[in-house]
Amino acid sequence: MSVRNLSQNLAEHIVIVGGGAIGLASAWALCEKGVRVTVLEAGKAGEGALWASGGMLAAGFETCFELDPAHPLAASYADFLGRSLRLWGDWAPTLQARSGQALGYDSQGSVTPAFTRAEMDRLDQAEALAKRFGIQATRVSGEALAHLEPALAKSRCALTFPHDGQLDNRALGRVLSDAVRSRGGEVVQQRRVTGLDRSAGQVRGVVLETGERLAADAVILATGAERFADMPAFATMTPVKGQMIRFESSDLAAPKRVVRGLSIYLAAKSGGRLIAGASSEPGERAQETDPDTLERLKTAACAAMPALAGRPVVESWAGLRPFSSDAMPIVGEAEPGLYLALGAYRNGVLTAPGMAELLLQALGADPRTDLAKAFSPERPGLKA
């Protein structure tokens, strides 16, 4: 069924290649604007890196501990993470209502404990960055943390980020797919796109593995860390593999907040699942786990939360984070008719609504902000 396009500027029919965090979020945002959207997903929607992730919405932690403050786009990225976190405050209840499914969204904050002198020094640096980037962060003593999070090992002190949160990333793919369908969009699974259809200097559709062609007024590539033959060279992604483990913890008092430790993170999900992660292995494309890495994760998790000692790991998995040549997202028009929504790297769950917002701006649905310019494919610094 065709949906009437409510925005005069927007293309009539948009094909999105990739039904992951970014493709599905963009599809939903476009459906909400009245655009006819078809998502083509090679496997199952939401089962790429989105499924493998920790589902953390940790804008505070990521800005203060993971962002390179010397990066030319550092301030823009800090704004982008904060903006995405705020967007989740609206998206989560709306999506839950639209799909009728729980998303496991909580905004109880995150905490970073320091167990060693060196980790205390890192907290000092992080606090300075919090001030610089306008992030709310509170230093608490080891005793105070023991009251806040009694499940954690004794620490020297901690930094809390009260606005951080998390959601159930494995539910998100389903919830977004259902929300897209509820607005007349299509999410077609097991359909690999192998190329782009161009004529008269414009991308006019996609070519499927089966040889079929699907016409579109615009095509969005949201292919995550996967290779795509027709990808512009400057947008080639390096996969950064992450391995994770899960403990069964329904009989344990798990931490209430996301624990963003400096050698391990822990997040209690619904149904007594406690996940811990993650490794960071640039350039590694194979998605198998390896026993040494899993053992390292287990040891670090037990050190952070002593009640886990002796518990079996009941699940392990790996996924690939999409990393661009300048470590920043790439959102916008690459050539006439072709748009990119790539490079969300370690924050694609958090930034899914923000990526969708920038994409709408690039497509002309909303006025272009400074963030859209900062992360556009035209920026200097992207290497072929």
Ligand SMILES: Cc1cc2nc3c(=O)[nH]c(=O)nc-3n(C[C@H](O)[C@H](O)[C@H](O)COP(=O)(O)OP(=O)(O)OC[C@H]3O[C@@H](n4cnc5c(N)ncnc54)[C@H](O)[C@@H]3O)c2cc1C
């Ligand atoms: C271990 C781990 C932990 C993480 N933890 C977090 C976290 O806590 N918080 C956070 O915000 N982020 C986290 N991330 C990062 C986050 O998962 C990614 O940034 C995000 O999933 C990227 O979204 P995407 O849509 O670009 O890619 P994906 O979610 O991987 O989706 C891409 C989709 O495109 C499909 N596709 C690819 N090529 C084609 C093609 N040619 N035709 C059709 N379909 C195609 C794939 O099958 C896939 O489904 C984590 C990642 C990993 C691996």
